[in-house]
Amino acid sequence: MAKLLIIDDERAIRSTLREILEYESYEVDDIDNGIDGLELIKKNNYDLVLCDIKMNKMDGMEVLENAQILKPDLPFIMISGHGTVETAIEASKKGAFDFVSKPPDLNRLLITVRNALDRGNLVTETKVLKRKVSKTRHILGESDSISKIKETIDRVAPTEARVLITGANGSGKELVARWIHEKSNRAENPLIEVNCAAIPSELIESELFGHEKGSFTSAVKQRIGKFELANGGTLFLDEIGDMSLSAQAKVLRALQEHKITRVGGEKELDVNVRVLAATNKDLLKEIEEGNFRMDLYHRLNVINIHVPHLTERTDDIPVIAQQFLEEICGDYGMPVKKINDNAMEALKGLPWTGNVRELHNMIERLIILSDKSITENDVIAFANPTGGTNIGTGNSNGAAANSGATVAYEKFSNFQDYKDYAEKEFIKFKLEKNNWNVSKTADDIEIQRSHLYSKIEKFGLKRAE
Secondary structure (H helix, E strand, C coil), X not given: CCEEEEECCCHHHHHHHHHHHHHCCCEEEEECCHHHHHHHHHHCCCCEEEEECCCCCXXXXXXXXXXXXXXXXXXXXXXXXXXXXHHHHHHHHCCCCEEEECCCCHHHHHHHHHXXXXXXXXXXXXXHHHHHHCCCCCCCCCCHHHHHHHXXXXXXXXXXXXXXXXXXCCXXXXXXXXXXXXXXXXXXXXXXXXXXXXXXXXXXXXXXHCECCCCCCCCCCCECCHHXXXXXXXXXXXXXXXXXXXXXXXXXXXXXXXXXXXXXXXXXXXXXXXXXXXXXXXXXXXXXXXXXXXXXXXXXXXXXXXCCCHHHCHHHHHHHHHXXXXXXXXXXXXXXXXXXXXXXXXXXXXXXXXXXXXXXXXXXXXXXXXXXXXXXXXXXXXXXXXXXXXXXXXXXXXXXXXXXXXXXXXXXXXXXXXXXXXXXXXXXXXXXXXXXXXXXXXXHHCCCXXXXXXXXXXXXXXXXX
């Protein structure tokens, strides 16, 4: 349900507009002056503001200008009983979506409101899509280890030095590689990523170097490899410790001679590529066991950047969690939830086997399943869906936290009850997000509409009056 604010010093106008808009199922607040209106805009997440131009204390144009600074994407519809073309143009230049004269025509007003809300939704969706297309987010944290990584990136990025990035799964190795590329002299050229662990050993050479038509049974046409695609840019070899020895030999030759040959081909091709590599394995141990070439290791390991485990930098968790909160709530089009201090301490006490990636997933789960504020009990109950959360491991609060977990789970007599509770809360959240549009919600969560109706009936879900 869209939330609207009316700012007008005429009680009759406010009452009329409120009655009309509430009849259309909008949630409406109203205020009689611009100063208090700006305070409401600061405190609340409005989807649209209808604002009079001629008011005491602060006129509507000033309110518009100040609101643009506070919330640049908040659409404004300006209202005036002294409407002129010049006034409408001035309002548009200052960022207003539209201009409506008093007394407002009912149909025109409702169409304008609907269009303004649609535009606001499009702006939000565009920002979300841009963030999804541009995968490079900031490296979050101020711990000594993260500060050192940022400093190293700034020093290394402008050079052509190869970098080996080490660290556990989910710790952020890919993000480090992206920032090295973003700050390098090759930033305008492509960054090509290859997950060596995800490609079968018999296909890795074709993936990296390409192949000629007919070079093997399924080679029905020529294929350009990742080295060629990254020419002039950066090639990121993720999980290089899983690469086959035969592919390692060819990568070594490409690094030494800056030349490649497609599988099944004879012609040598010049390539100008900066190689960044990452692994979660101990490559020195892999060398001892005969799984990795020492000469390739030394070629790749010109600069080494080790990304620490999240449990080694728990003081960074509040910063990272807050950023994830804002991003995920923004993606869902909902007000940003708060995490109280005890909940944050509980998060810091988790083992984080999945590192930053796991933290992101947990924050998303907490946003969906918790109320307006995320509490310590929410973390205990929902952070680990298997119920195996070990909060407070290694500190004096462990027993208390585990005791809290027992209390939180007491209301579930069996695992099915817990699953039903989580499913009910998730469906309820999605329905409210989509203003109880069942078809849209069914598409959103990827189930059949009839199935969703059954779930609504099963859980006794009803739209709030």
